[in-house]
Amino acid sequence: MQNQLSLFDENVRILENQEIRTHKQHNNNVAYDVGVKIGGARKDQAALRKSFEENRDLNILSLLEEVSPVEASLVVTRKELFKDFSLSIEKEKGTSPQAAKLKDLVIKRIQSNPSDSKESREEFVKAALNYQMLVENISTIDEFIEFIYEIRIKLTADCMSMFNVKGHLRVIKERLEKAPAPSALHRQYTKELKYYNAILDEGSIPDRVKLTALGPNFVKFFLSAKSANTSLRNIKRDIQSWDDLTIKSRKKGTKNQPLWERELPITPVITAGYAYKINKPTELMELFSFRGVEFGHYMDDHSGADHINNCASAFMDLSNVLNMNHNFSISLNGTLSMAFGSRGRGKALGHYEPIAKVINLTKNRGLLGVAAHEWFHALDNWIFDMSHNYKNGQIGFMTDLEKYGSYNLSNAVVYEFKELMKIITEGNSISEVPVMRMKRKPPITERVLARRAYNECDGDLLQTMHYIHDALSEHIDMAAYYGEQVEKVKAKNDRTLRKLASFVAELHESRTGKFVDTVPCPTNTSRYMQAALKLDKGNKGKYWSSNRELAARAFEAYLEDKLKEDSIVNDYLVYKTNNPIAFPEGDEREKINECFNNLFETLVKIHML
Known part of the structure; x- marks a missing residue:
């Protein structure tokens, strides 16, 4: 491996050996926190976020944007802004079941979140609050039908220039003068004149809130007569009482067994790679320039020592087998932190947190072969953030192939990611379609x-x-x-x-x-993708078949194959990826591995790694 430390002098900073022990870590010799407090000023962000959630004040949102665009993006969502709406509350207010169902339907047509910018989030909040105020007191379906007309005027004013509206008015007035009264034609032009005058009045309001910020499906419901009429017809037919809106409780029973669980080693084996004796977490931090290292309060010194030593060996093997320019690349330009047994959730062996930029490996099971998987998630997220110059508010991953930016992102990198995901997802496989x-x-x-x-x-x-x-x-x-x-x-x-x-x-x-029971059908997807769809029970993109999880598991398989080429075994890094239920195999695996080779060669060549 070439030593190119000079390439990182300007980009990577070696953090001071700063201990930030918590009270319960006071007497620990190994398992104590060092570096930057992971998450930074989280308490300040949390306070602003809570204040906005309670008050919906745009000034507070502006302050939150300055502190953390990511936190701002988490509160400016349909789910958060409309969390106070429920059918049960509407029932208590005396809303008819049909009107309540219509309110619910329209909310679901609002886009989940706005585009990733401060301005878009502000417009989304304004529109959401304005819509809530307008719809608040509607209690019958007849009132809602009148409300549709009102919103249609507002949206048309958003979409049309006032110059065009005035042009329509001139033409309508001319036709109205020529139409005999009373007649159907005269009544039609009179109705159109009233409609366009209302649009002109709406468009003339200074600093008016634009409801188009709520998204195309919301707009389509009100502007498309077919869309609104179909919904009205279906609701009038299907909803006659509140009993028709009652959600039936799911039948109680035993939980479904998972379709696949990782095979785990009893004790992780590390052979022929790099063996390190790390005495303190500061040494691990300095070795890779991690932003910080954190331990859970239940992590004893013995377990902590196992983690930092195995982690050092694993990431040195990873750095070397991928021919990275320097082992500092592991920390992704000094942005990544490591946590051991401090941020666990559920039964997961480990997880990556894109907001805090930290990989957490659980105290015991986190020793068992998931470090590579979580590191790839971190890389995937880091490249996405870098493409936005780290100023994006939305959490994103490059493998999703959407919403990435262009700042300092080579076209070659974009190409390699697209080729990788194409090989991972596309192919010629057979799907058993249930009858x-x-x-x-x-x-x-x-x-x-x-x-x-x-x-x-x-x-x-x-x-x-x-x-x-x-x-x-x-x-x-x-x-x-x-x-x-x-x-x-x-x-x-x-x-x-x-x-x-x-x-x-x-x-x-x-x-x-x-x-x-089933019919075999040819598909344009890979066998690997089909296996993931089975794990997701046919729900494409739910979890196993999402791009980021497909790529992370494929990376595990690629890395294990690379390690085998050098006769290296590192069970802390990756373990047993030869199961076709969850990992690629055969010719598909070979093609995916070649794509990973090309991707990492490109990343190393342009000194991103």
């Missing part, structure tokens, strides 16, 4: 396609679904040719394929008398 009872038959064109496919494939279900898949794929090529949104066509094809799987199963049963 569902069909409430209505597919359109006749789709039924004709399914029957033709079944007949030409002599009843072979997999070949039948391949035939249908290939036929639907032609729609994607056509969409690309005509410049349409390919992703929407792909999503529609996927829904159609799953729907036709049930139709083919019924057709198969009628022809052969054999009932099947």
Whole structure:
């Protein structure tokens, strides 16, 4: 490994050996906190955040933005700003069940959070508070229908220039003068004149709050007559009393067993790598330039010594096997902290906190093979933050391939991340689609396609679904040719394929008398992705199949393979990634490993690591 310490002189600062012992760590020789207090002035942030949550004051939000844009982004969300709304409270207020359901539906159409900027968050808060005030006293569905008209005027004023509104008014006035009265045409133009005059009045209000800040789905509900009318029709049909809104309690029973659990070593084995004897946490901090090192109050000196020694060996192995320019790269430019047994949650072996920039490994089970997984989460988040010059308020990860910035981020790095996630998620695999009872038959064109496919494939279900898949794929090529949104066509094809799987199963049963529970369907996803979807029970992106978790587990597999090439075993860093339920395997694993090679070679070449 090349020694390029000079490259880090300006970017990495070696922290002073500052002890920040808590009262309970007073007599510990090893397990005590050093470096910068992890989380910084968290109590100040917490006080401002609590004050804003209680008062919704924009001045307090502005102060919070200065202290921490991340904290500001956590309170400026739909969930937080509308947390006081509930159907039970509406019932107590005397709101009709239909009006209450409409209120709930519209809130769910508001975007979860605004875009990542101080200005966007301020506009979002203003709009949310204004909407709450306007809708507060509505208690019947008839009042809500009038309210839709009122909001439609406000949103139209947001979307249209007043110059265009005045132009519409001139044309309408001219047509109204020529229309005979009384007549249907005269009544129509009179109604339009009133509507556009109301828009003009609304647009003339100084410093008016723009409700468009609440997002496109919110806007669509009020501006699209079809959207609003469909919702009104469904609610009038389905909601007749408060009993229709009662949420049925889930049946009690035994908890579902997890579909996969990590296989853990009894005692972590470390061979042929780097063995360090660390006596104090300051030595670990200095070795990698960690921002701080923290221990839980229940961490004794013996366990603390195990952690800091194994951690030092693990991260030196990681640094060397990836050919990093310097072991300071492990701390990601001095921004990363380590915690041992101090910030645990649930049954997790470890976790990474993107707000505090800290990896926590639990006291006992944290010794067992998850350090690499959590470090990759830290790297993933660090590159995203760096792309925004660390001024972003939203928590983000580069592997999500969205909302990343361009500050100091090489196009080569972006390319390698995109290639990595493409190989991780895309491929040619088979999915077992469960057969569902069909409430209505597919359109006749789709039924004709399914029957033709079944007949030409002599009843072979997999070949039948391949035939249908290939036929639907032609729609994607056509969409690309005509410049349409390919992703929407792909999503529609996927829904159609799953729907036709049930139709083919019924057709198969009628022809052969054999009932099947599932139908094999070809997919455009990798086997690794399909396995993750099974762990998430088909909910794409929920946890196991989210980009950041797919990438972190794939990194574990890559790293273990790299260590094996050098005959290194480090169970503290990574352990047993040969399980196809949770990790890539075979040719997919080889391709993913090659992508990781390219990514880390690029990061090292441009001195990011």
